[in-house]
Amino acid sequence: MTSAAADLPLEGGCTCRAVRFRLTSRPLFVHCCHCTWCQRESGASFALNAMIESERVELLSGEPELVETPSASGAGQRIARCPRCRVAVWSHYAGAGDAVRFVRVGTLDEPGRLPPDIHIFTASKQPWVVLPRGTPAVPEYYDRKRHWPAESLARRDAMRARAARKDAPASQDLLTGPRR
Ligand SMILES: [Zn+2]
Numbered sequence: 001m002t003s004a005a006a007d008l009p010l011e012g013g014c015t016c017r018a019v020r021f022r023l024t025s026r027p028l029f030v031h032c033c034h035c036t037w038c039q040r041e042s043g044a045s046f047a048l049n050a051m052i053e054s055e056r057v058e059l060l061s062g063e064p065e066l067v068e069t070p071s072a073s074g075a076g077q078r079i080a081r082c083p084r085c086r087v088a089v090w091s092h093y094a095g096a097g098d099a100v101r102f103v104r105v106g107t108l109d110e111p112g113r114l115p116p117d118i119h120i121f122t123a124s125k126q127p128w129v130v131l132p133r134g135t136p137a138v139p140e141y142y143d144r145k146r147h148w149p150a151e152s153l154a155r156r157d158a159m160r161a162r163a164a165r166k167d168a169p170a171s172q173d174l175l176t177g178p179r180r
């Protein structure tokens with residue numbers, strides 16, 4: 001289950017501590033992505049991302065800088081980095097837009113509290129990475145309705161309804177996420 005045991009809020013930040021943030025609720029879902037793009041961007045063998053509504057990420061200090069970065073889909077992503085130490089704290093992908101942040105779990109003070117809910121793109125995982133039994137794993141992507149808990153699906157529906165209800169200027173706000 002999605003971090004059911006995680007005590008909240010969870011706090012995190014960059015290495016120089018200029019950027020600090022807090023997750024005000026559990027994430028929607030936690031991906032462990034073994035795609036070659038995540039391997040390159042992390043410099044490691046997979047990326048661990050907690051998907052969460054942008055409004056549930058409270059900025060405590062600093063102002064991450066959004067860096068346009070190519071993505072596998074071709075649509076691009078924006079990686080939020082500390083303007084000083086340049087550590088990446090979260091990403092926005094074109095698919096989910098700015099309303100959702102993919103928070104890098106390794107930037108949390110206690111990253112062990114958000115283990116993966118699913119392993120994705122395992123077709124390109126490093127051969128020495130042995131996946132644990134009991135956690136879903138898929139060769140590429142997956143069907144959200146099959147894997148997300150009902151609460152997360154409901155939160156996603158609510159987010160989409162909010163976006164649809166708003167007229168053009170307001171939904172523009174939602175697309176650019178909370179500004180501080
Ligand atoms: Zn920093």
Ligand SMILES: [Zn+2]
Nearest residue numbers: 033034035038
């Ligand atoms: Zn990936």
